[in-house]
Amino acid sequence: MGKIIAIANQKGGVGKTTTSINLAASLGALEKKVLVIDGDPQANATSGFGFDPNNIKTSIYECIINNVNPADVILNTESPNVDILPGHIDLVGAEIEMINLPNREKMMRMAVRPLVEVYDFILIDCSPSLGLVTVNALTAADSVIIPVQCEYFALEGLGKLLNTIKIVQNLLNKDLEIEGMLLTMYDQRLRLANQVVEEVKMHFQQLVFDTIIFRNTKLGEAPSHGESAIMFDATCKGAVNYLNLAREVLQKNNLTRLSNEEKIIHVENGE
Numbered sequence: 074m075g076k077i078i079a080i081a082n083q084k085g086g087v088g089k090t091t092t093s094i095n096l097a098a099s100l101g102a103l104e105k106k107v108l109v110i111d112g113d114p115q116a117n118a119t120s121g122f123g124f125d126p127n128n129i130k131t132s133i134y135e136c137i138i139n140n141v142n143p144a145d146v147i148l149n150t151e152s153p154n155v156d157i158l159p160g161h162i163d164l165v166g167a168e169i170e171m172i173n174l175p176n177r178e179k180m181m182r183m184a185v186r187p188l189v190e191v192y193d194f195i196l197i198d199c200s201p202s203l204g205l206v207t208v209n210a211l212t213a214a215d216s217v218i219i220p221v222q223c224e225y226f227a228l229e230g231l232g233k234l235l236n237t238i239k240i241v242q243n244l245l246n247k248d249l250e251i252e253g254m255l256l257t258m259y260d261q262r263l264r265l266a267n268q269v270v271e272e273v274k275m276h277f278q279q280l281v282f283d284t285i286i287f288r289n290t291k292l293g294e295a296p297s298h299g300e301s302a303i304m305f306d307a308t309c310k311g312a313v314n315y316l317n318l319a320r321e322v323l324q325k326n327n328l329t330r331l332s333n334e335e336k337i338i339h340v341e342n343g344e
Contacts, residue, residue, distance in 0.1 A: 074186070078217065094301050099318065114165045224266070
């Protein structure tokens with residue numbers, strides 16, 4: 074039985090799609106079967122795996138609105154053990170089309186829940202909003218990863234997201250948990266970045282992942298090649314960070330027997 078993890082934050086540019094692509098690729102490298110669901114109308118996760126969204130004929134939109142079988146839409150990626158259920162700009166209209174449906178918050182859950190029998194992990198890349206499609210993703214998920222950028226406005230709006238998660242827990246998905254908060258775009262040279270890390274860890278303590286994603290140029294370059302960082306340059310700091318995150322996720326879910334010494338891969342600072 075697999076696990077569905079939504080990757081959500083209504084603030085844009087915090088690393089949701091980067092995390093979806095690279096966590097999936099890292100879990101795949103650790104021999105877990107992974108599906109990425111691109112729940113963002115911008116379809117950046119789709120293009121990040123090398124597919125042109127303009128050439129996508131059927132997507133998660135058709136699965137939600139037209140009851141198309143997701144198994145007929147899933148595409149194989151170049152990353153080992155990783156598939157994608159692509160996104161499309163049509164998802165923008167899904168918010169309006171679902172508004173009068175009786176189970177509008179559960180449309181994605183009904184579409185993708187059967188896939189937990191096929192995959193070890195299903196990652197849902199959410200759009201930067203708290204709209205109906207994101208609520209659908211949270212309703213379908215077992216847990217949520219919240220990327221938090223190591224910059225001044227990192228905590229702005231985080232309360233709204235946590236409140237939305239609480240509402241979903243109370244009304245739609247009582248089993249939804251916070252998998253963890255993931256600190257992203259970290260530059261250890263900046264005093265402000267270190268202050269943000271300290272503040273987030275002080276406020277949320279055990280909810281924060283030990284792994285921190287460093288700011289890394291290869292993470293930004295890889296999607297333009299339609300690849301994850303681990304496929305683009307497995308030795309870069311970004312790839313190593315996400316491999317550490319994958320190991321931490323496996324440990325949180327009791328899916329690894331790694332010793333503490335094996336838990337972290339050590340690399341020198343820099344690219």
